[in-house]
Amino acid sequence: MPKLTTAMKDFVADQRLAFLATVCPDGSPNLSPKGLAFILDDRRIVIGEVRSPASIYNLELQPVAELNVVDRNLRKGYRFKGTCVVHKTGKEFDLLTEFLCSNGAVSTIHSIIVMTVEHANQISSPVYDRGASEEEVRSEWTRYYDALDCDCIEK
Ligand SMILES: Cc1cc2nc3c(=O)[nH]c(=O)nc-3n(C[C@H](O)[C@H](O)[C@H](O)COP(=O)(O)O)c2cc1C
Known part of the structure; x- marks a missing residue:
């Protein structure tokens, strides 16, 4: 399992936009933008769900996803792939909501996706x-x- 670096953490926090790919029940891809994506620690990424019903539905059926973050000017970025857990209530949900709010989230968060990263790679144009x-x-x-x-x- 890769260790997520400070550089990755800063990069994701700076960009404020990531694209989350999940898998639909029929096997087709579902890709949607997420502004509330932050690296939590050496292994995990947290994504706040405000209005992403299909992503949540897909993850509850098949808990795998890929997240891409790219600096549009630098034409470089990262792709992260891993398994996800969705929190909708409870202590973990409350703590992670606090974490997202401390990183600037203002919308009401309905659920929280926690991705444990299994693959992390740099991408460049x-x-x-x-x-x-x-x-x-x-x-x-x-x-x-x-x-x-x-x-x-x-x-
Ligand atoms: C720039 C941008 C950032 C967004 N950030 C988030 C986010 O952090 N969380 C969220 O739930 N929805 C976010 N959205 C809204 C979802 O991407 C949008 O509602 C999408 O249709 C959800 O699709 P899904 O249900 O397939 O995930 C964002 C949309 C845009 C355009």
Whole structure:
């Protein structure tokens, strides 16, 4: 089992957006964004469920998931895969809700997903395969999104 590092913890906390993939009963994938995803300790990731009925339904039937977190400017990130437990009430639920609130959660949390990570891998864009530096990639995509935000890109 991999040890989740401080770098991973900070990265996930900084990005404030992750994508959670679960498996539907018919075997098809279910992917949905989660802003409330944080690394809890060396092995576990916590995700607050506010409005994710399909993810919860799927995890209760098949408790496996993958979480991807990517820095859109740096074009790098992490993918975490593991088994999940869903808490809806009880001491653990209360403690984890407190943890999420201390990390900025303001919405009402209905349930909490705790993923025990079995695989953790870095991911990077193929742009790095042609020798680009992090600085170059970051500045190129920062420019792109800044322009997009101010409507400067012709479509
Ligand atoms: C940027 C963003 C962040 C979100 N963060 C969360 C979250 O942390 N928890 C949650 O339950 N729903 C969150 N949502 C809402 C769910 O992704 C959305 O309701 C989705 O349809 C749930 O699908 P599911 O039931 O298949 O998981 C977020 C949506 C967006 C667009």
